Amino acid sequence: MSQREAIFPDTSERHALYETHGYSAAIKSGDLLFVSGQVGSRLDGSPEPDFKKQVELAFENLSNVLKAASCNFDNIIDVITFHTDPEKQFETIMEVKNAVFKTTPHSNWTAVGVNWLAGFDFEIKVIARIPSAY
Template sequence: MRDVIFPRNQQASYEAFGYSAAVRSGGFVFVSGQVGVNDDGEAIMDPAMQFAQAFGNLNSVLEAAGCGFDDIVDITTFHVDMFTHFSAFEAAKKQAFPRPPFPNWTAVGVVNLAVPALLLEIKAIAKLP
């Protein structure tokens, strides 16, 4: 069985592109890639603020599913120009995960993301409490 998850007032934007923000199944939540866009879907231009917003958007999906950052067991981040912006990313990541135990993490460098101004996409798997 699977149950789709959408943050409050966000279902239409996900359905327009044909995917769910997250799927709850087998005691886990599988979160689609979250990016640093505002409520209007516009990319935030400042890298540090974009990364913080991406983690904020991830948090919104997790909360809608009934869990949080402490429940994440695996995280994958996709980075455009990773080395240029890594310290800003690391600061945002430390806000989300300030102390151990840390989740598994895989970082992948990519040429670009779906919107040219985006620098980061975050995909996660969380264990439901």
């Protein structure tokens, strides 16, 4: 069985947030990367108030975690997103998603409506396959 390895983005300010809340940005296990839910938080941990910018920032934060594990959006195989008001937010989320995920086949995607995200309105959690050096 592979050992698990914690992965953190290079941004030291965000690393402090993970320490404060007691979790890793991602865990590498074998050739899989399990990324914790990423939100549209600013460096100080506060939510970005503009919804579209919050979604874009969540994807940016996700990108930083993926890069720390030598991955990118094309390596993602499974996505779960959480939304506080899916019906109103869907169009904006799809606009941002389509700008980020440009290649096919598309990954799996599950969207879940929730009533609380600690002050945020969108969260994205993924599993990615880490590219090998064959």
